[in-house]
Amino acid sequence: MKVTAIGTGYVGLVTGACLAEMGNHVVCLDVNPEKIRILNEGQIPIHEPGLLEVVRRNVEAGRLQFTTDVDMAVQHGTMLFIGVGTPPDEDGSADLQYVVAAARSIGQRMTDYKVIVDKSTVPVGTADKVRAAVKEELVKRGLGDMAFAVVSNPEFLKEGAAVEDFSKPDRIIVGSDDEQATLLMRALYAPFNRTQDRMVVMDVRSAEFTKYAANAMLATRISFMNELALLAERVGADIELVRRGIGSDPRIGYQFLYAGAGYGGSCFPKDVKALVKAASDAGIPLKVLTAVEEANERQKHVLVDKVVARFGSDLKGRRFAIWGLAFKPNTDDMREAPSLVIIDELTKRGATVAAYDPVSMPETARVLGPRDDVTLVDRAEAALQGADALLIVTEWKEFRTPDFDAIKGSLKAPVVFDGRNLYDPKLMKALGIEHYGIGRGATV
Numbered sequence: 001m002k003v004t005a006i007g008t009g010y011v012g013l014v015t016g017a018c019l020a021e022m023g024n025h026v027v028c029l030d031v032n033p034e035k036i037r038i039l040n041e042g043q044i045p046i047h048e049p050g051l052l053e054v055v056r057r058n059v060e061a062g063r064l065q066f067t068t069d070v071d072m073a074v075q076h077g078t079m080l081f082i083g084v085g086t087p088p089d090e091d092g093s094a095d096l097q098y099v100v101a102a103a104r105s106i107g108q109r110m111t112d113y114k115v116i117v118d119k120s121t122v123p124v125g126t127a128d129k130v131r132a133a134v135k136e137e138l139v140k141r142g143l144g145d146m147a148f149a150v151v152s153n154p155e156f157l158k159e160g161a162a163v164e165d166f167s168k169p170d171r172i173i174v175g176s177d178d179e180q181a182t183l184l185m186r187a188l189y190a191p192f193n194r195t196q197d198r199m200v201v202m203d204v205r206s207a208e209f210t211k212y213a214a215n216a217m218l219a220t221r222i223s224f225m226n227e228l229a230l231l232a233e234r235v236g237a238d239i240e241l242v243r244r245g246i247g248s249d250p251r252i253g254y255q256f257l258y259a260g261a262g263y264g265g266s267c268f269p270k271d272v273k274a275l276v277k278a279a280s281d282a283g284i285p286l287k288v289l290t291a292v293e294e295a296n297e298r299q300k301h302v303l304v305d306k307v308v309a310r311f312g313s314d315l316k317g318r319r320f321a322i323w324g325l326a327f328k329p330n331t332d333d334m335r336e337a338p339s340l341v342i343i344d345e346l347t348k349r350g351a352t353v354a355a356y357d358p359v360s361m362p363e364t365a366r367v368l369g370p371r372d373d374v375t376l377v378d379r380a381e382a383a384l385q386g387a388d389a390l391l392i393v394t395e396w397k398e399f400r401t402p403d404f405d406a407i408k409g410s411l412k413a414p415v416v417f418d419g420r421n422l423y424d425p426k427l428m429k430a431l432g433i434e435h436y437g438i439g440r441g442a443t444v
């Protein structure tokens with residue numbers, strides 16, 4: 001089938017590449033010429049495991065191309081996926097300007113039937129806005145009767161596992177009230193839906209809502225565990241043992257129960273805010289979700305609170321090593337990364353920071369800009385040299401079983417603030433490392 005992906009970010013590029021992999025002819029369009037230049041040079045602008053290989057394979061096979069040419073891109077696809085950003089507006093609501101602009105650019109150019117697929121995360125009612133924008137442009141061109149469908153197909157991929165998640169989806173949500181469009185969506189997704197029918201077809205509004213409900217539920221689990229972690233510490237329990245204890249109940253399950261330094265990324269923070277705002281506008285304030293966000297804001301400060309409790313609030317002359325900067329492992333994405341809050345809190349108390357991340361240091365340098373108080377080093381061990389303590393912020397695999405002797409030998413004193421509960425407190429005690437986990441007390 002002929003597909004156009006509008007927006008070549010995490011969602012648009014992965015969608016385009018994975019659909020090309022199944023034999024579709026895909027054009028990926030972006031308004032950012034730099035991204036298209038990188039893609040046309042055989043590279044990808046983001047770090048996403050396995051994606052480069054899929055992109056290269058399909059470009060070579062002639063099924064995948066990248067362009068800034070809107071005319072060509074709109075002409076090409078029968079199915080046009082909108083995967084542009086929906087960042088938070090000042091009041092927390094989703095800013096739909098890029099989605100509406102993409103819709104208009106379709107309406108200004110289409111000459112035959114199109115299925116316009118909203119893949120971006122968008123509030124309930126957005127498909128109506130997309131439909132209205134396309135129609136308005138068609139009417140301007142005297143083509144008000146031209147048929148098209150607008151479908152909601154929210155994306156559930158996780159960064160760092162995007163290709164895997166797209167290729168083996170838990171579910172494919174399709175919100176559609178157009179039979180022909182539903183049939184085309186079924187055909188397009190058939191290769192990803194072979195072993196078991198995972199496609200759930202519903203009305204458009206319910207599909208749009210499903211995406212926010214899923215992220216809100218996951219964020220709730222994390223904030224719930226983070227709050228229990230605070231309590232566990234106070235009453236002398238270990239949240240890691242509690243996690244295993246409750247996760248064994250299949251109604252609860254083990255996933256997404258990890259207490260840590262707070263959730264970040266381009267989705268949970270913005271989607272929770274957007275749902276809270278939409279609900280309040282609708283006159284149904286969401287009390288639980290409001291608390292989820294508040295708890296997460298507090299959680300991003302928990303690691304520094306522990307540093308302050310140990311070293312005092314004046315950190316002048318102190319130096320801290322940070323391992324892990326990206327908001328989660330296997331990505332270079334720094335959007336809403338807890339590490340940024342931690343760096344900010346440490347440096348504003350006078351400390352300096354030496355930080356290491358396996359892939360996100362160029363992105364960190366871009367986000368932070370030139371700084372005297374933050375040094376980015378190219379090896380984990382280098383960050384430790386002469387530091388007062390080590391803070392672990394992102395659970396990259398290479399931090400899981402490090403050379404503990406090197407940690408002890410390089411730090412001024414062996415003190416580790418373990419923001420992802422990577423290390424066993426008993427082992428730390430045996431090794432003589434002062435260890436502060438999340439929700440499991442200190443081993444001094």
Ligand SMILES: NC(=O)c1ccc[n+]([C@@H]2O[C@H](COP(=O)([O-])OP(=O)(O)OC[C@H]3O[C@@H](n4cnc5c(N)ncnc54)[C@H](O)[C@@H]3O)[C@@H](O)[C@H]2O)c1
Nearest residue numbers: 007008009010011030031032084085086098102120121155
């Ligand atoms: N990142 C994720 O893991 C993820 C997962 C599921 C859903 N989502 C949702 O998908 C959407 C996209 O997220 P993302 O992380 O891929 O965003 P992104 O910022 O990485 O990419 C968006 C791209 O769209 C381009 N763009 C903007 N306006 C355009 C236009 N009119 N025509 C063509 N291109 C245009 C931008 O230049 C940019 O390259 C958001 O709504 C997000 O909430 C993201």
Ligand SMILES: O=c1ccn([C@@H]2O[C@H](COP(=O)(O)OP(=O)(O)O[C@H]3O[C@H](CO)[C@@H](O)[C@H](O)[C@H]3O)[C@@H](O)[C@H]2O)c(=O)[nH]1
Nearest residue numbers: 155156157158159222256257258260263264265267327328
């Ligand atoms: O038990 C856990 C699990 C995650 N996190 C944190 O939660 C954040 C988000 O992690 P994750 O969900 O793995 O990454 P995202 O790429 O942001 O993916 C989420 O957001 C996407 C965009 O909407 C959705 O498509 C995905 O289904 C949803 O998992 C990160 O900061 C994690 O460190 C925890 O603190 N504890």
